[in-house]
Each structure stands twice: as C-alpha cells, then as structure tokens.
Amino acid sequence: MGNFLLEMQDLTVMRGDVLVLRDIDLNIKRGEAVALIGPNGAGKTTLFETVMGIHKVVKGDIRIEGSSIRGMGTERISRRISMIPQEFATFPFLTVLENLWISKNSSRRKAMTDEIFQIFPALQEKINQEASTLSGGQRQMLALGMGLARKCDILLLDEPTLGLSPLMTQRILNSIKEISDRFKLSVLISEQTPLVLNISDRVYVLEGGQIRIQGASQELKKDERIRKVYLGMAV
Amino acid sequence: MVYDIMITALSLAGIYFLISFGVTLLYGVGGFPNLAIGPIGLTGAYVTCSALRANLNVGVCLFLGLGTAVLVGVLIQKFVVEPLFNSLGGGDRGRIFVIYGTFGLCLLFPAILQNVFKTTMMNVRLPSLGIYKILHTSITGYQLLSIGIALALFVVPHFIFTRTKGGTKVRGVTQNAFLSRLIGVNVLRIYTVTAGIAAATAYIGAILWGEIFSLELGSGTMFTLYGFMISVMGGLGSIYGALLVSIILGLSTSATSFLIGGVFEHIITTLILILVLIFAPRGLIPTKREV
Numbered sequence: 448m449g450n451f452l453l454e455m456q457d458l459t460v461m462r463g464d465v466l467v468l469r470d471i472d473l474n475i476k477r478g479e480a481v482a483l484i485g486p487n488g489a490g491k492t493t494l495f496e497t498v499m500g501i502h503k504v505v506k507g508d509i510r511i512e513g514s515s516i517r518g519m520g521t522e523r524i525s526r527r528i529s530m531i532p533q534e535f536a537t538f539p540f541l542t543v544l545e546n547l548w549i550s551k552n553s554s555r556r557k558a559m560t561d562e563i564f565q566i567f568p569a570l571q572e573k574i575n576q577e578a579s580t581l582s583g584g585q586r587q588m589l590a591l592g593m594g595l596a597r598k599c600d601i602l603l604l605d606e607p608t609l610g611l612s613p614l615m616t617q618r619i620l621n622s623i624k625e626i627s628d629r630f631k632l633s634v635l636i637s638e639q640t641p642l643v644l645n646i647s648d649r650v651y652v653l654e655g656g657q658i659r660i661q662g663a664s665q666e667l668k669k670d671e672r673i674r675k676v677y678l679g680m681a682v
Numbered sequence: 683m684v685y686d687i688m689i690t691a692l693s694l695a696g697i698y699f700l701i702s703f704g705v706t707l708l709y710g711v712g713g714f715p716n717l718a719i720g721p722i723g724l725t726g727a728y729v730t731c732s733a734l735r736a737n738l739n740v741g742v743c744l745f746l747g748l749g750t751a752v753l754v755g756v757l758i759q760k761f762v763v764e765p766l767f768n769s770l771g772g773g774d775r776g777r778i779f780v781i782y783g784t785f786g787l788c789l790l791f792p793a794i795l796q797n798v799f800k801t802t803m804m805n806v807r808l809p810s811l812g813i814y815k816i817l818h819t820s821i822t823g824y825q826l827l828s829i830g831i832a833l834a835l836f837v838v839p840h841f842i843f844t845r846t847k848g849g850t851k852v853r854g855v856t857q858n859a860f861l862s863r864l865i866g867v868n869v870l871r872i873y874t875v876t877a878g879i880a881a882a883t884a885y886i887g888a889i890l891w892g893e894i895f896s897l898e899l900g901s902g903t904m905f906t907l908y909g910f911m912i913s914v915m916g917g918l919g920s921i922y923g924a925l926l927v928s929i930i931l932g933l934s935t936s937a938t939s940f941l942i943g944g945v946f947e948h949i950i951t952t953l954i955l956i957l958v959l960i961f962a963p964r965g966l967i968p969t970k971r972e973v
Contacts, residue, residue: 499864525866535861538854549851550865597865 452477452633453498453528453601457507460490460497467493468656471507475633477600480624480646482664483637485653491637492533494653495603500524511601526552529594530603536590539579543570546578546589551596563592566622566629584615588622595626602627604636620646644668685819687936693825695932696832697894700887701905702912702924703835704880710919710969711856711876714763715777717784720905721791722758723884726751727892728795731804740809748885755881756874762787764873788906792899802899806892828890835883836925852876856919856969884909911951915958917965926966930954 451474458471467490475481483491496502498509500521509516511527538546547560564571567588573581578589587607594602604623608616624646627634636643644650644664652660652673660673667673704719730747734740766783767776796802811823842849852872855862859869888897888905912931916923931951938950958966 501863521863522866522868525864530864532861532864535858538857538861540857541850541854545850545853549847549854549867552866593865 451475451510452479452512453635454510455494455498455507456510458494458497458504458509459506460493460502461505462493462502466656467502468497471653471658473635473651473658475601475635477633478627478631479648480627480634480636482643482647482650483635483653484639484643484650485637486639489653490656491653492605495530495532495605495635495637498524498528498603499530525597525599527599528601528603529597529599531590531594531605531607533605533609537578537581537586537593540577542575542577543581543589544574547592547596550593552598560596563595566595566625567592583611584619587611587615587619591619591622591626595630600632602632602634604634606637606639608638608640616640616642641668683940685817687933687940689816689819689821689825690940691929691932691936692829693821693894693932694935695928696825696828696830697887697890698908698912698931699832699925699928700828700835700883700890702909702916702928703887703921704884705906705909705913706916706919706921706924707839707876707883708880709913710921711852712767712859712873713777713856713919714759714767714873715781715784715910715918716758716763716877716880717781717906717910718758718762718787718791719755719784719880719884720888720907720909721788721795721902722751722755722881723886723888723905724897724902725754725791725795726881726885727806727888727897728799728804730889731806731892731897732799734807744889747889748882751881751885752878755877755884758784758787759874759877763877764870788903791902795899795902804892804897806889806897808889808893822894824890824893828894831886831890832925832928836921839921911955915955915965917968919969920965920967923965923967923969927958 454474455471458468458473459466460468471494483494485491493502497504500516500519504517516524516527538549541549544560547563569585570588570592573585578586581589591607594604607623608619611619620642623634623636626632636647644667647664650662650664650667651658660667701720701723704723705716708714708716708719726747729750730743733743733746738746762783763780766779769779770776808824811827813820813822814826839849843853844850851862851867855867855869855872862869884905888901891897891901891905912924912927913919916925916927931954934950934954935947938944938946
C-alpha cells in the first residue's frame with residue numbers, strides 16, 4: 448500500500464442528485480505519469496476537483512502516502528497537490544511574475560523562477576506582461592510554471608492542451624514529460640488526445656463516472672478499440 | 683470665493699470617498715453588492731454617540747463604535763451576504779439575491795436603531811480639532827482629517843495591492859476565485875477581512891459626516907445610496923474611479939451650493955450620474971474582472 452503516493456479507493460461522488468463518480472480505484476506511484484482519458488462529461492474534472500477537496504466524497508477514500516485527506520480543506524490539500532484547472536488557469540490581469548509569485552509558498556518574489564524560466568524561456572521575455580496578453584500556448588506554459596512553483600510532489604493537469612494547435616500540443620506534452628522526469632513528480636493528466644499515451648506510463652479510461660479500462664500506455668496504444676472509441680483516432 | 687469652493691469641495695470629496703470605499707472594496711474583491719454597508723457604519727456611529735453621551739473616554743467611545751460596526755459588518759457578510767450569494771451558485775443571480783437581502787436590511791436598520799437607541803437624531807460631539815486657515819479660508823480639523831483619511835485610504839491600498847504578496851493574492855481573488863482556492867488562498871478569510879475593513883471605513887465616514895453635518899436614522903440609507911452612486915460612476919469595484927468621482931461630486935456640490943444654492947445639489951449630482959451612465963456605462967475607470 449505504501450507503494451503509492453496518491454491513491455483513491457472506492458471513490459464515489461455526487462453533485463446535487465447526480466452520481467458523478469462511482470467506485471473509482473486509481474493509484475499513482477512516486478515519479479509516475481498517469482493519463483486519464485475519456486469523453487466529455489465522463490467525470491475527469493470532477494475527479495480532480497474531488498481530490499482537491501472541492502466536492503464532498505460520499506463513499507471511499509483518498510490518501511497521500513497512506514494517510515487520508517478525505518474531508519480536508521482545499522487550503523491544506525494544496526500544500527501537497529498542485530492542480531492546474533482546464534480553463535482560466537492563470538490570473539489574466541496579473542503579470543507573469545505576479546502569477547508565479549502568488550502561486551508559490553515562498554514569499555520571495557524571485558525565488559524558484561529561474562528553474563521555471565529554464566524550462567519555459569518564452570515566459571522570461573514576457574515577465575512583466577499581463578497573462579491576458581500571452582498566446583494560448585504561453586498561457587499554458589505559465590499555468591504549468593505556476594503548478595511547479597508550488598513545489599508539490601503531485602501535479603494534477605486537467606486537459607492542459609485543450610484548444611492548442613497540434614504543434615503546441617506536442618510541445619506542452621513534452622514539457623510535462625520533462626518536468627515530471629526532472630523533478631520526480633507524480634503527474635495525473637487528463638486528455639482527449641492520443642498523444643498523451645506517448646508521455647505517460649499508465650492509462651485509466653474513465654467513462655460514465657467509472658473506470659472502464661486500465662493498463663500500461665504502451666499496450667493500450669496498440670488496442671484498436673481504445674484508439675477508435677476513446678481517442679477519436681482515424682484508423 | 684474660489685478657495686472656499688475648493689476647500690469645501692476637497693473635504694466633501696474626502697467624505698464621499700470614505701463612504702464609497704466600503705462599497706467599492708466589497709464589490710471589487712468579492713463581487714458582493716452589499717447595500718447594508720451604510721447602516722452598518724451608522725450603527726457604529728450611534729454606539730459612539732451614546733457612549734459619548736454617557737461621558738466615557740473619547741478613545742473608548744470610538745473603539746466601541748468601530749468594534750460594533752466591524753462585528754455587524756462581518757456577521758452580515760457571513761450570515762446574509764455569502765449564503766445568499768451562493769444559494770444559486772454565485773454569479774449575477776447570486777448578486778441579485780444579495781441586493782434583495784441587503785436592501786431588506788437597509789429598510790430594517792432604522793427601526794432597529796430607533797428601538798435600541800430610543801432617538802432619531804444623533805449629534806457626534808467629539809472634542810474640537812481646531813479651526814485652521816488655509817489660503818484665507820477657514821477649515822475645521824475634521825474637514826482636514828476627512829481629506830487626510832481619504833488620501834491614506836487611497837495610497838495605502840494602492841501600495842498593498844501592487845507591492846505585497848497578500849495584496850497581489852487579493853487581486854488574484856478578484857480575477858479568479860476558484861484558481862485562488864486551488865493555489866492555497868483562503869478565499870473566505872479574505873472576504874471576511876474585506877467585510878471588516880469595509881465596515882470600518884463606513885463607520886469612519888459616518889462619524890466624520892456626523893461631526894461635520896449630523897446623523898439621523900435615514901443617514902445609513904443615504905450613505906449606501908451615495909456609496910453606490912459613486913461606485914457605479916467610478917466603475918464598480920474601482921478604487922481609482924471612486925476617488926475621481928468623489929472629487930468631481932465634491933466640486934460640483936460645493937460649486938452648486940456656493941453659486942446657485944444648495945437646493946440644486948441633488949439635481950446636479952443626478953444629472954452627472956445620468957451623463958456618466960449614458961457616456962461611460964461601465965464607469966469612468968472600469969475594473970478588470972473575469973468571473
């Protein structure tokens with residue numbers, strides 16, 4: 448059990464009267480990149496938000512290194528887990544530097560930013576520009592940088608390439624891989640693009656609030672059914 | 683004459699800014715249109731007046747009033763504004779609910795105040811701060827004080843919001859409260875502190891208004907009205923806009939009463955409001971707000 452950094456067991460979540468997640472079992476080891484794929488409305492975002500303590504857990508448990516975080520407030524959870532939401536992942540009218548500054552736990556304005564700028568040099572040039580003036584790709588880089596600045600060992604990424612061009616999608620995914628390897632982070636990344644299989648170790652397929660399929664990325668990549676149904680790839 | 687107009691205009695502008703500051707701050711930070719903010723400040727002022735009548739130490743009287751205003755302000759925020767705002771999931775519908783609820787409070791407060799304090803009029807009798815001569819025009823200590831506090835209320839928040847991490851986090855909350863929660867900001871605590879500060883400034887505004895003019899049961903409603911008018915004209919939630927409008931209204935009110943007579947003050951003010959709403963519907967200095 449102690450093997451896993453983050454584990455969810457029998458996780459069941461309701462929003463209003465609707466059962467959104469049912470009996471989810473999902474584990475991530477230290478330093479592992481795990482993909483969560485599934486169609487819109489499958490419950491990916493709800494799953495992430497539940498881990499962050501936004502929604503109430505009806506049944507089951509969420510644990511970090513074996514100790515339960517169920518019922519814990521978002522403020523405390525955010526010290527261990529950093530989540531980058533799907534849209535509006537940056538503060539539009541704060542500068543790049545301010546965005547990074549308020550994201551990190553240290554109160555020094557410049558600390559830690561050097562490492563982030565090494566990975567995303569494009570951000571350094573725009574350090575004093577408001578986030579709303581950045582391109583979609585740069586804004587996503589900033590969001591990743593903000594996630595890194597928190598110095599948590601678990602990173603939750605909710606569709607980080609949504610709305611980006613194929614080229615930028617590839618670049619962002621590569622950076623995520625780089626970040627995860629370099630800082631030994633455990634990353635859970637939800638996606639709709641098949642490219643995510645290239646950078647992840649394992650995959651969970653979520654549909655209708657339940658885990659339907661799970662396995663190693665390399666094996667599921669070959670699975671014709673997955674390619675067709677869940678990732679919308681033309682065969 | 684020109685000096686008279688200018689000095690009166692400045693001290694009026696100071697008071698207007700003080701009254702609108704709470705409205706502006708609460709709306710700017712949390713998106714909460716709290717119409718009860720005027721009566722909250724007035725309640726504190728009434729407590730101070732009663733304590734003064736009982737011949738308590740002036741410092742104690744001010745502290746009691748300030749404490750009452752902050753307490754009432756925070757309680758209303760926690761038990762009226764936030765539950766109403768969240769009852770339908772926030773957003774514009776939540777704001778409408780807050781307007782209904784706090785408008786109800788606004789109507790309720792005069793009756794409560796009358797029952798508790800058994801009086802309609804209150805005179806703030808603070809010790810005199812002297813009368814000064816500036817450019818051949820006399821100005822009372824309290825008029826000067828209102829200008830000074832207004833300036834401080836402009837400069838200090840400007841510094842906090844742009845230079846400190848806490849202030850930058852508050853700006854973050856105004857732009858995206860959900861993301862703020864995710865990066866570990868205690869958004870509810872920020873709302874509570876904001877409500878306290880808004881109540882405190884409303885109280886200071888009420889005390890200075892009472893010292894320079896006088897207070898009655900309806901004064902709270904009037905403070906709310908002026909506060910919102912100024913805040914809307916400045917661009918809801920914009921501190922810079924509120925200051926600009928306070929100066930404009932201070933000048934227009936002062937010039938009107940010196941040149942054509944005090945009866946026309948409200949007419950001119952309303953005319954300015956209408957013109958601003960036609961030509962700058964989002965206010966003179968609109969704020970940037972995402973969600």
